[in-house]
Each structure stands twice: as structure tokens, then as C-alpha cells.
Amino acid sequence: MSAETGTPFVRLAKRTDMDPRKVWLIRVGSIVVALILGCLPMLLTGNNPFAAYGVIIQGSVSRPIYLKQTIRTAIPLLGCALAIAPCFRMKFWNIGAEGQITMGAVFATYFALYWSDRIPHVPLLIIMFATAAIAGGLWALIPAFFKAKWNTNETLFTLMMNYIAIGIVAWLQGGPWEGRKGSQLIPMFSDSARLPMVFGVNCGWIIVLLLVVLMYIYMNKTKQGYEIAVIGDSVNTARYAGMNVGWIMMRTMFISGAISGIVGFIIVSGANFTLYSGVANGVGFTSITVAWLSQLNSFAMIVISMILAILEKGSNTLQTRMEVPASIADIITGILLFCMLSCEFFINYRLIFRKGGKKEADV
Amino acid sequence: MRSITKRFGQVVANDSIDLTVDRGEILALLGENGSGKTTLMNMLSGIYQPDEGEIYKDGEKIYIHSPREAYENGIGMIHQHYKLIEVFTAAQNIILGLNDGRMDINAANAKVKEICSRYGFEIDPSMKVYDMSVSQKQTVEIIKVLYRGADILILDEPTAVLTPQETDKLFAILRNMKNDGKAIIIITHKLHEVMDVSDKVAVLRKGKYIGTVNTSETNPQALTDMMVGHAVTLNIDRPKYPSPEKKLIVEGLTCVDDDGIKRLDNVSFTAYTGEILGVAGISGSGQKELLEAITGLYPVKSGSVQIIRDGKASELVGKTPKKIRESGIGMAFVPEDRLGMGLVGSMGMTGNMLLRSWKKGKGALVKRKEPEALANRIMEELEVVTPGVEFPVRKLSGGNVQKVLVGREIASQPEVLMTAYAVRGLDINTSYTIYNLLTEQKMKGVAVLYVGEDLDVLLELADRILVLCGGQVAGIVDGRTATKEEVGLLMTQFNSKGAE
Numbered sequence: 001m002s003a004e005t006g007t008p009f010v011r012l013a014k015r016t017d018m019d020p021r022k023v024w025l026i027r028v029g030s031i032v033v034a035l036i037l038g039c040l041p042m043l044l045t046g047n048n049p050f051a052a053y054g055v056i057i058q059g060s061v062s063r064p065i066y067l068k069q070t071i072r073t074a075i076p077l078l079g080c081a082l083a084i085a086p087c088f089r090m091k092f093w094n095i096g097a098e099g100q101i102t103m104g105a106v107f108a109t110y111f112a113l114y115w116s117d118r119i120p121h122v123p124l125l126i127i128m129f130a131t132a133a134i135a136g137g138l139w140a141l142i143p144a145f146f147k148a149k150w151n152t153n154e155t156l157f158t159l160m161m162n163y164i165a166i167g168i169v170a171w172l173q174g175g176p177w178e179g180r181k182g183s184q185l186i187p188m189f190s191d192s193a194r195l196p197m198v199f200g201v202n203c204g205w206i207i208v209l210l211l212v213v214l215m216y217i218y219m220n221k222t223k224q225g226y227e228i229a230v231i232g233d234s235v236n237t238a239r240y241a242g243m244n245v246g247w248i249m250m251r252t253m254f255i256s257g258a259i260s261g262i263v264g265f266i267i268v269s270g271a272n273f274t275l276y277s278g279v280a281n282g283v284g285f286t287s288i289t290v291a292w293l294s295q296l297n298s299f300a301m302i303v304i305s306m307i308l309a310i311l312e313k314g315s316n317t318l319q320t321r322m323e324v325p326a327s328i329a330d331i332i333t334g335i336l337l338f339c340m341l342s343c344e345f346f347i348n349y350r351l352i353f354r355k356g357g358k359k360e361a362d363v
Numbered sequence: 364m365r366s367i368t369k370r371f372g373q374v375v376a377n378d379s380i381d382l383t384v385d386r387g388e389i390l391a392l393l394g395e396n397g398s399g400k401t402t403l404m405n406m407l408s409g410i411y412q413p414d415e416g417e418i419y420k421d422g423e424k425i426y427i428h429s430p431r432e433a434y435e436n437g438i439g440m441i442h443q444h445y446k447l448i449e450v451f452t453a454a455q456n457i458i459l460g461l462n463d464g465r466m467d468i469n470a471a472n473a474k475v476k477e478i479c480s481r482y483g484f485e486i487d488p489s490m491k492v493y494d495m496s497v498s499q500k501q502t503v504e505i506i507k508v509l510y511r512g513a514d515i516l517i518l519d520e521p522t523a524v525l526t527p528q529e530t531d532k533l534f535a536i537l538r539n540m541k542n543d544g545k546a547i548i549i550i551t552h553k554l555h556e557v558m559d560v561s562d563k564v565a566v567l568r569k570g571k572y573i574g575t576v577n578t579s580e581t582n583p584q585a586l587t588d589m590m591v592g593h594a595v596t597l598n599i600d601r602p603k604y605p606s607p608e609k610k611l612i613v614e615g616l617t618c619v620d621d622d623g624i625k626r627l628d629n630v631s632f633t634a635y636t637g638e639i640l641g642v643a644g645i646s647g648s649g650q651k652e653l654l655e656a657i658t659g660l661y662p663v664k665s666g667s668v669q670i671i672r673d674g675k676a677s678e679l680v681g682k683t684p685k686k687i688r689e690s691g692i693g694m695a696f697v698p699e700d701r702l703g704m705g706l707v708g709s710m711g712m713t714g715n716m717l718l719r720s721w722k723k724g725k726g727a728l729v730k731r732k733e734p735e736a737l738a739n740r741i742m743e744e745l746e747v748v749t750p751g752v753e754f755p756v757r758k759l760s761g762g763n764v765q766k767v768l769v770g771r772e773i774a775s776q777p778e779v780l781m782t783a784y785a786v787r788g789l790d791i792n793t794s795y796t797i798y799n800l801l802t803e804q805k806m807k808g809v810a811v812l813y814v815g816e817d818l819d820v821l822l823e824l825a826d827r828i829l830v831l832c833g834g835q836v837a838g839i840v841d842g843r844t845a846t847k848e849e850v851g852l853l854m855t856q857f858n859s860k861g862a863e
Contacts, residue, residue, distance in 0.1 A: 221729060222728055223721055223729050226714075226721050229710070230718065233707045234704065236700065236704040237703065237705065239660060240658075240684065240704050241719070241721075242684040242685035242688045
């Protein structure tokens with residue numbers, strides 16, 4: 001290669017293979033780098049980063065009550081990450097989990113408000129669970145249908161559906177379901193519509209952990225999981241293998257939406273005990289981070305959702321104790337995401353620097 | 364261009380090629396698929412850089428590192444696939460990327476009009492690209508190049524998508540430009556167009572420069588001989604199957620693509636058991652569409668595809684690939700795009716074996732035992748070099764990828780086996796492995812359809828050769844008696860209707 005043809009100074013080359021242990025070392029390393037970079041905003045706001053990290057840990061896991069609150073934050077994150085995992089495996093960019101959660105919550109709330117005096121506790125919860133799942137699933141089915149039929153852009157479509165769902169709740173809040181006139185609030189659920197506590201946290205955690213196992217099996221061991229993986233790799237290959245791509249898309253989105261709907265049910269029935277337009281509270285978006293950082297592995301999602309919950313819960317404490325804005329946690333999450341995604345880049349590619357006349361570049 | 368060489372990995376795409384074009388001259392660049400025409404032109408237009416060799420313009424040595432530098436040297440290329448922005452107008456597209464500080468659309472319009480009237484283009488500068496016909500889009504591309512002051516124009520298969528009338532118009536314009544002192548290089552497969560429009564013809568074959576002749580002193584037959592060369596003996600075994608029967612009957616098959624262009628036009632043929640039916644043709648003559656239409660992947664406009672099983676014929680047109688598979692018809696297909704269509708790149712061999720059998724068995728869970736055994740068997744029998752059956756096939760070499768694909772398709776014990784460019788990019792040994800596998804299948808009574816690009820191979824491997832040209836069957840010849848020249852001429856013999 002002559003110098004005249006102008007080899008660029010740095011080139012990228014695909015790595016063929018890498019020791020899996022080394023891969024995990026790089027991933028852990030990227031978290032460490034993120035935490036170090038996270039010191040910067042704290043230093044800028046004039047705080048001791050070590051003390052701040054200490055407070056974050058202390059405020060999120062040091063006492064049982066803190067830990068319970070942290071777990072309560074982690075439950076919807078984990079559940080929702082599980083929901084979007086099959087879509088993302090299929091490269092169907094469902095960013096509408098927020099709306100699917102909301103719709104699930106709406107239908108669960110309907111039964112909590114109007115049927116709680118007529119149906120006993122356990123059947124009521126089961127009905128709420130089931131209708132929330134169906135509602136979330138159908139809500140997700142709409143963009144999937146349009147994608148399958150007319151190849152509409154699912155990213156925009158699912159995003160817009162979020163605002164419709166939130167709008168519906170806002171209308172219910174001020175209209176038909178308003179409790180005290182003028183309050184703009186939906187009444188609190190009665191006890192029979194609330195999820196029971198297990199070890200001091202609503203039993204949503206059991207549901208979500210069950211979903212972790214189920215989703216792992218679904219994605220890795222079932223025929224449907226296989227179809228999803230093939231479509232994610234190449235739609236043409238899926239068609240070649242005789243798969244009905246549109247149908248599989250719709251089915252997967254229904255399942256995804258149903259799980260999001262269940263998360264909505266857990267939120268209203270296990271934590272908020274009422275419905276308001278901010279019921280999903282960004283979970284549908286944060287869970288994308290969780291799913292992505294976990295490489296769509298269900299079990300890794302447990303860890304990642306806990307890390308993000310610790311950051312969120314801890315930074316609230318940070319705010320009250322050290323008067324550091326809680327949005328610091330968002331900044332650190334952002335840095336974390338950035339570091340972990342860029343480390344994937346270094347796992348897949350390597351940089352080749354131009355060397356004087358060496359044939360190195362052809363390796 | 365002097366002794367230009369370009370390598371891609373171990374493949375030499377251009378092997379020290381010399382090429383000269385004068386002002387006021389149309390040079391036709393002729394060659395089979397993969398002979399290196401487009402690579403060569405891409406080096407002139409700055410998309411690739413040559414590994415060796417020099418480029419001179421007006422006696423001066425020039426270096427072209429990017430398309431922009433090509434423009435600065437007055438070289439412009441009109442690619443086969445147009446690079447226009449649909450929502451912009453013609454004029455906006457033409458000035459796109461010209462960075463002279465300001466955008467004066469009125470001045471641009473005026474200059475475009477001036478260029479149009481000078482060479483005889485008919486185009487409205489304010490027309491949006493999405494409202495344009497294919498030929499109008501091409502006009503915009505040509506004006507774009509002229510607007511940038513190019514005096515050397517390269518056109519890559521400009522007539523492939525044009526009607527005969529549009530082609531005539533284009534040629535008239537080319538002649539106008541020639542008379543204006545521009546140098547024009549046109550890449551084409553169509554011999555009658557070469558004879559029609561060019562002054563000189565340069566021929567490439569397998570990356571090598573064969574020679575340049577004056578168009579007035581040659582004829583299509585001589586050009587074909589230069590293009591395909593003399594037959595090379597490959598010693599591929601070609602036994603005869605004792606009792607061939609009709610297996611696949613295709614009648615009047617016509618397919619139309621999204622743009623309304625006919626990809627297959629009234630294609631009829633019969634494939635027999637125990638026969639390798641070679642399919643030859645210039646790339647894009649309908650080979651891909653033919654195989655995909657038979658397998659139910661490409662929409663069929665009219666015609667029928669029947670498969671004969673136990674003396675009974677069943678119709679395939681209108682059935683989805685899933686239906687075809689469910690009805691038990693053993694059809695194997697090795698598509699051209701191995702990783703993008705035939706295999707799942709991110710999965711291992713086992714996962715890829717599953718692609719044929721994932722539906723098998725009751726229950727929701729995937730049965731991995733059998734595919735794994737199959738993967739191990741193929742790995743051993745075909746000597747696939749891989750760290751293991753779970754290793755992603757994307758990371759295997761091209762030859763091993765193809766072994767996995769062909770191995771799987773043959774393992775399905777097909778009645779009809781279709782392969783598209785089965786040996787493209789493979790080394791000699793792997794190629795022979797594939798030839799032997801196909802012949803083995805043929806001797807088992809399978810009807811094999813082999814779409815190929817290397818005529819030498821087709822002539823030694825196939826029992827009969829079907830030649831496609833512009834989506835039509837140009838002829839079916841006997842593989843044992845046909846000559847390379849015969850097939851080569853059929854490949855470029857467009858009928859009076861042109862390429863549609």
C-alpha cells in the first residue's frame with residue numbers, strides 16, 4: 001500500500017473472536033470508568049465524590065426500609081425491560097412501553113374502582129392482572145399491525161401512542177373517574193384491589209422474577225423465540241425459512257405489550273393505589289436502558305435494574321442530605337450507558353494505527 | 364490509465380489494466396460479470412484507489428482520492444443506481460454538495476437550462492425527483508455531472524433500465540456531447556448498443572485487459588470471442604442419469620417488480636430429474652427472480668410453476684414458502700445472498716440447521732438434538748472449518764459458510780435443488796466440492812437448477828443450459844455440445860423489444 005493512495009491514520013477492523021472472560025472484564029471495567037467519570041459533575045458542583053457515592057449506597061441499601069424502596073423502584077424497570085426484550089431481539093424498536101404500561105394501568109383501575117365491592121380479593125386481582133395484560137397487548141398490537149401491513153415506522157408510531165395513552169388518563173382523571181369534584185384525582189383503591197405484601201414489598205417482585213425465568217425460556221428455548229431471533233438477524237432469511245414475518249411481529253408485540261400492561265397493573269395496584277397520567281413515570285424509557293445494557297439477557301436485567309434503582313433511590317437521599325440535585329443520578333446513568341455501549345464497540349472492533357510501511361494493516 | 368491494479372483481499376479485481384480514451388470519442392467497456400469493469404471505473408471516479416498504476420489526464424499524472432477530487436479533474440460518473448434525493452427538485456439535486464458558500468437556485472436553474480439546450484436534454488429543473496420516470500432521473504444524473512464541469516463522463520450500464528426509445532434519445536445526447544469534445548466511457552453488456560454508439564471498444568476478462576478495437580472494424584461475434592475467451596477445460600465429472608423424467612414445469616412465468624418493470628417475461632422451461640439445468644445470463648437478467656418466484660418468495664404476475672410428484676402435477680404459484688414446505692414438497696434453495704437470506708449469521712451451525720426444522724415436533728420448545736447431530740455430520744462430511752457447531756457462522760470464511768448452507772439444503776433430501784451463484788467467491792477446492800455435491804444429487808434423481816456466471820463451469824457441469832436475457836429465455840442449449848461463443852451470444856441477444 002503506497003503512501004500516495006493515502007491510508008487513513010486510524011482504521012477499524014472487525015475482531016474475529018475474543019476470550020469471553022476478557023469480554024466481561026471489559027464490561028466491568030466500563031462500569032468503573034463510568035463511575036470515575038461520574039465524579040466530574042459532583043466535583044463541579046463542589047462535592048466530595050466519594051462521600052456522595054457513599055451517601056448513594058447508604059441511602060439505597062443500608063437499611064431494610066431503604067432497600068425495600070429501592071426494590072420497589074426496580075420492579076417496574078425489570079418487568080418493562082423484560083417486555084421490550086423480545087421486540088428488540090427482533091429489531092422492532094418498541095419505545096411505546098410507556099403507553100402500554102399506562103393502558104394496562106387504566107384497565108386494572110377500572111376493575112379496582114367499580115368492581116372491588118362485588119368481587120372477592122383474589123379473583124379481583126386476577127381479573128385486574130388479566131385485563132391489564134390484554135389491554136397493554138392490544139395497545140401494542142396497533143403499531144405492529146400497521147408495520148406488518150404497510151411497513152410504517154414503528155419507532156415513531158409507538159412513541160406517539162404513548163401520548164395518546166397518557167391523554168386518555170388525563171381525561172379520565174378530570175372527567176368520568178374524577179373522585180371529589182374539582183380534585184382532578186381518581187380515588188384511592190380499596191384494600192381488596194391492592195397487591196398483598198410479601199417480605200414487606202408488594203408481591204409484584206414475585207411476578208417479575210417469574211417473568212425473568214419465563215422470558216429466558218421463551219427467548220432461548222422456544223420455537224417462537226427462535227423465530228424472533230431469525231427475524232432480528234435477517235427478515236429475508238425468515239421469509240426464506242417460511243416464517244410469516246408480519247404475523248410474528250404482531251404476536252411478539254402483543255406479548256411485549258401484555259407484559260408492559262402487567263407492569264402497569266403492578267404499579268397501580270402495588271405502589272400507587274391510584275391512577276394518574278404520570279403513572280408510567282418514564283419507566284418505559286428507562287427500561288430501554290436496562291434491556292440494552294443487559295444485552296437482552298433476562299438474568300442480567302435483574303442486576304442492571306437494581307443498579308439503576310440504587311442510583312435513583314440513592315440520589316434522592318443525596319439531594320436531601322448533601323443538597324446535590326437528584327438529576328445527578330440521571331447524569332451518571334447517562335455516562336454509564338455511554339461507557340457500556342462504547343465498550344461493546346471495542347469488543348467488536350479494534351483500532352489499527354498506521355505503521356510505517358508495515359503490512360500490519362492486512363492482518 | 365496505465366497498469367492499474369486493484370486487489371480485494373486475495374482477489375485481483377483489476378490486473379494491470381491500460382486504458383485510453385480521447386476527447387470527442389465514445390469508448391465502450393465490455394466484459395462479463397466480475398470482469399472488473401465497474402471496479403476500474405470506480406477508481407477513475409474516486410470511490411476506490413488503485414493499489415498500483417497511474418492515471419494521466421492530458422498528459423499529466425493525477426491522483427483521485429475522492430469523488431470530489433474526481434470532479435475537480437473533470438471526471439464524472441453516472442452510476443447504475445441513481446443517487447438522488449427524492450424530495451428535492453432536479454435543480455436542487457444538481458447543485459447538491461457544491462460548496463460555493465451560497466445557494467443561488469435561480470442561477471442554477473438558468474445554468475441547467477443552458478446545459479439542456481446545448482445537448483438536447485428535456486427536463487424541468489423545478490420538477491421533484493419522485494415525480495420523475497427512470498429515464499428522467501438518469502437525465503438529472505447526467506446533467507449533475509455536466510454541471511460540475513466534467514469533460515470525461517462514465518456511464519455504468521445506462522441503458523439497463525431504459526426503453527428502446529429512451530435509449531435512442533440517450534445515444535443522441537451522447538453523440539452531441541461527443542461532438543462537443545467530451546470523452547465518454549460507457550459500460551454495457553449489450554453488443555448491438557456497442558456497435559451502435561461507440562467509436563472504440565475495450566474488453567476486459569476476469570480482471571485482465573484483453574484489448575481495444577475500433578468499432579467499425581469489428582463485429583458482435585468477434586467481440587463475444589474476446590469477452591468470453593477460449594474454453595478452458597476444468598475436468599468436472601458429468602455422468603448421465605439413466606432415466607430422466609419431467610420434474611418442474613414452468614410456463615409463461617411473468618414477474619413485475621415494485622417499479623412496474625418486468626423482471627421475468629413469459630419464461631417457460633421444463634427441468635428433469637437427474638439433470639443439472641444451468642441458468643446463464645448477465646447479472647440482473649432475472650435469475651434471482653426466477654428462483655425466488657419458484658420458491659414462492661417473489662410475487663408472480665402470471666404463469667404457472669408445476670412440480671410433478673408420482674405422476675401428478677401440483678401448482679406452486681400462489682403458495683407461500685410455508686405452504687409449499689407444509690405440503691411436503693422437497694424444494695431446496697441455496698440463495699445468492701448466503702448470510703442475508705439463506706442463513707442466520709449470528710447463530711451457530713446448529714441454529715442454522717434449525718432453520719429448516721424448527722417447526723418440527725410437538726410443543727412450544729425447540730428440539731435442538733437432531734439439528735445438532737446434523738450440524739456435526741455436515742461439519743465432518745464437508746470438512747467445515749469452525750471452532751464448534753455453536754460458533755456464529757457469520758465469522759466463518761465464505762467457503763465454510765457456503766458448505767453449511769449447501770450441506771443443510773442437501774440434507775433436506777430435496778426433489779428440486781436450486782442454487783444461485785453457488786461457488787461465487789469460493790476457492791477452487793471448495794468449488795469442486797460443491798460441483799461434486801451437485802452432481803451427486805443429480806445422480807440421485809434430483810432436478811438441479813444451477814444459476815452460474817462462469818461459462819466454463821456451466822459448460823462442463825450442466826446437462827442443459829438455459830440462457831436468460833432481459834428476463835426472457837434467449838434459448839436452451841445442450842451443455843455437452845454448446846460452445847462458449849454460442850452461449851455468450853445468446854446472453855447479449857436482446858430481441859427487438861429491448862431489455863424490458
